[in-house]
Amino acid sequence: MKPIILIPTYNESVAIVELMHQLSLLRASRDFDVLVLDDNSPDKTADIVEKLAHSWVSILRRPGKAGLGAAYRAGFNAVLAGSHYTHVVTMDADGSHRVQDLPAMFAAAERFAENERVIVLGTRWIQGGSVVNWPRSRQLLSRAGTTYARIALRIKLNDLTGGFRVYSTALLNGLRLSEMTATGYCFQIEMAMAADLAGAKSIEVPITFVERVNGVSKMSKAIVIEALWQTTVWGLARRLRPNADKLHYVK
Numbered sequence: 709m710k711p712i713i714l715i716p717t718y719n720e721s722v723a724i725v726e727l728m729h730q731l732s733l734l735r736a737s738r739d740f741d742v743l744v745l746d747d748n749s750p751d752k753t754a755d756i757v758e759k760l761a762h763s764w765v766s767i768l769r770r771p772g773k774a775g776l777g778a779a780y781r782a783g784f785n786a787v788l789a790g791s792h793y794t795h796v797v798t799m800d801a802d803g804s805h806r807v808q809d810l811p812a813m814f815a816a817a818e819r820f821a822e823n824e825r826v827i828v829l830g831t832r833w834i835q836g837g838s839v840v841n842w843p844r845s846r847q848l849l850s851r852a853g854t855t856y857a858r859i860a861l862r863i864k865l866n867d868l869t870g871g872f873r874v875y876s877t878a879l880l881n882g883l884r885l886s887e888m889t890a891t892g893y894c895f896q897i898e899m900a901m902a903a904d905l906a907g908a909k910s911i912e913v914p915i916t917f918v919e920r921v922n923g924v925s926k927m928s929k930a931i932v933i934e935a936l937w938q939t940t941v942w943g944l945a946r947r948l949r950p951n952a953d954k955l956h957y958v959k
């Protein structure tokens with residue numbers, strides 16, 4: 709298994725240094741690369757990562773803040789072109805996704821042959837999963853978002869909005885990534901839906917999600933509204949023209 713970890717950043721200059729430290733410790737026992745997807749953070753996140761000078765870390769410098777979905781799409785395109793990576797990991801920079809949960813997620817992905825379409829979802833809302841220091845209101849929003857998406861999209865997974873995942877390269881190569889439209893966090897829902905349409909095997913691994921200690925959240929009302937609206941539209945489309953949707957997302 710040779711994974712690459714994609715980490716989107718916008719003003720994460722403090723948190724990213726700690727995350728890189730944790731990843732370098734894990735690298736003593738696992739082989740992986742990292743690609744930071746930075747949207748020209750005013751706090752110079754990209755320059756700070758560059759100064760760390762890790763041979764296994766590269767940076768995709770993007771011109772300006774264009775949302776999480778756009779950053780991930782650019783990252784997928786960059787790593788899939790002639791890629792020798794077997795898996796692509798997505799992970800927040802702010803410390804909410806713990807490096808110590810990665811080995812269990814890698815192990816789950818490794819249960820399948822490399823040419824299989826697989827998605828491993830780091831999941832808060834199953835036995836063994838948890839959240840630390842999240843206000844009740846935020847927990848409710850996340851749980852309600854996942855429940856709504858589950859029902860609307862008829863996907864039997866327990867954490868559709870979380871962004872801590874491992875995708876097999878075979879799955880990503882089987883998707884029409886250019887057809888993904890979500891810009892905010894509902895990109896995670898769109899990817900889960902596309903994986904489902906592609907017949908991917910899905911495994912849920914319990915994770916502990918820790919509220920960020922450093923930096924500022926990029927969560928906004930607009931992002932919540934986009935997720936609600938998009939999920940409703942996708943849900944209707946899945947009911948009305950299920951095959952059209954499959955053709956839309958799956959090669």
Ligand SMILES: Nc1nc2c(ncn2[C@@H]2O[C@H](COP(=O)(O)OP(=O)(O)OP(=O)(O)O)[C@@H](O)[C@H]2O)c(=O)[nH]1
Binds near residue numbers: 716
């Ligand atoms: N490149 C890029 N990264 C982004 C953008 N918006 C958010 N991110 C990154 O995406 C990850 C998740 O964003 P957060 O602001 O932590 O969102 P969240 O985890 O839902 O919200 P909090 O619970 O408040 O942390 C972080 O690593 C951010 O730096 C963006 O527009 N561009």
Ligand SMILES: [Mg+2]
Binds near residue numbers: 802
């Ligand atoms: Mg966060």
